[in-house]
Amino acid sequence: MVPRAFPVLLVLLFVAFPAVSAATSTAAAGVGPAAQSAQSQELDPENTTFHVQLRxxxxxRWTIxxxxxxxxxxxxRAFETTRDAFLAGNSDRALLTEFRAANDAAATATGRDMALRNVSRDYEIxxxxxxxVLSFNWTNFAAVNGSRLSLQDAFYTPDGTWLTTLRSDQSLIISPPQGYTLTNSPPDSYFDNGNLRIDGGPTTTFERGDLDIVYEGDSTTQPGPNTGDFPLWTGMSLLLIVGLAAVLLYLNGQDEFPSVGSVGTDSDDGGDAPAPEPPAADGATDDIDAELLSDEERVERLLTRNGGRMKQARIVKETGWSNAKVSQLLSSMDEDGRIDKLRIGRENLISFPDEDVTEIED
Incomplete structure (x- = not known):
């Protein structure tokens, strides 16, 4: 059964963090106590983005x-007060409550076992x-059929849809896994840096079937646990090439071992750099073209080159990615056990799970 609070879901859900938005008490007047709890001295957000990273x-992985x-x-000062309450988990209860209501309704409508897990909170000034930034994993959000991902029924409830509108200051952005191609999209959507984007407006409303979004994976894509979206066949092919090269060099009496492709080394002594070693058993990827690496593997390579630990801000600088993308990616990797995130003051220290971080460099 859909929770009794569900009729107010849409208004609360898309007045993001209703307890910290001054606009809530006017834009959602009469909706319910949670929607009217904002204080006049609290800030009104300029805009809100709902980012959905599919696996x-x-x-x-939802990032708001x-x-x-x-x-x-x-x-x-008002933002700092709001931030402290947010990080303590005191200002987004209504938002999470309404998302959980949406999760329960969508699970009932689709018959899939859904849950919201691994909630994280972050901020930036x-x-x-x-x-x-509020993030969480929504399990079984998309319907999986072979290498096809369909999002249409993810927005369903037994009686309609839980996403009925987007305001003018709100955007919904959906990012596919690597190797997936968009094959169906809503009429008012458009591409933005490879992502599907829908910007809200005065007349932006949705009914059942309006958000018919479908992605198709290539012939090598297989559904299953998220492993960094790096196709298995690619790694096997590279290892096969390295193995064949080693055999040929041995048969021809060569002493040096060539790297895969024409990737430069990090040596800056001006002389001939030593030949790189073949890929290590732990998955080292220094000899693989960065274009062939998944985002997760690029982070792991950076950590390897920097002694197994780095500050999050440095990862942002060296990759050139946005703070939001790095934050979302590291949260996902932390959840999967690939890295550890340690909060130190206003910074995150990123390390491999078995790395000793008792001595932290400034």
Whole structure:
């Protein structure tokens, strides 16, 4: 049965973090106590993004980003108060409650076993801008049929849909797993850096069937647990090439072992760099073209090159990725046990799970 609170889901859900938004008490007046709990001194977010990162097994990592303009010291102090409550988990209860209601309704409508797991919270202050980031895993969000991912029924409830509208200051962004191609999309959507994007507006509403979104994987894509979206056949092919090269060199009496492709080395002594070793058994990827690596493997290679630990801000700098993408990626890797995240003051220290972080460099 759909929870009794579900009729107010849409208004609460898309007034992101209703307890921290001053606009909630006016835009959602009469909706319910949670929607009316905002204080006048709290900030109104400039815009909100709902980002959905799909995985081959149908799970989705949701990342909700609220952006705030900090025009003066009063705004900055108000944001810091809001941030502290948010990090403590005291200002997003209504949002999580309504997402859980959506999860329960969608599970009932689809018959899939769904759950919200691994909730994380983060923030950022950059000059006159502030951001609050709420992330969680939504299991079995997409319907999986072979290498096809379909999102249409993920928004269903037994009586309709839990996503009925997007406001003008809200956007829904959906990112596919690596190797997947969009084959069906809603009329008002468009591509943005490889992602499917829908921007809200005064007349943006959805009914059952409107969000018919389908991705098709290539012939080598197989659904299953998320392993970094690096096709298994690619790694096997590279190992086969290395093995054949070793045999040929041995038969021809060669002493040096060539790397795969024309990848340069990190040696800066001006002389001939020593020939690279074949890929190690632990999955080292220094000899593989970065274009062939998944995002997770690029992070692992950075960690390997930096002694097994790095600050999150340095990963952002060296990859050139956005803070939001790195935060989402590291949360997913932490959840999968590939790395550990340690909060130190206002920074995250990223390390391999077996790395000793008792001595932390500045």
């Amino acid at each position: 081959p097994n149908g799970d989705a 980003i609220e952006r705030f303009n900090l025009t003066d010291e009063n705004d900055t 950059d000059g006159d801008r502030g951001r609050l």
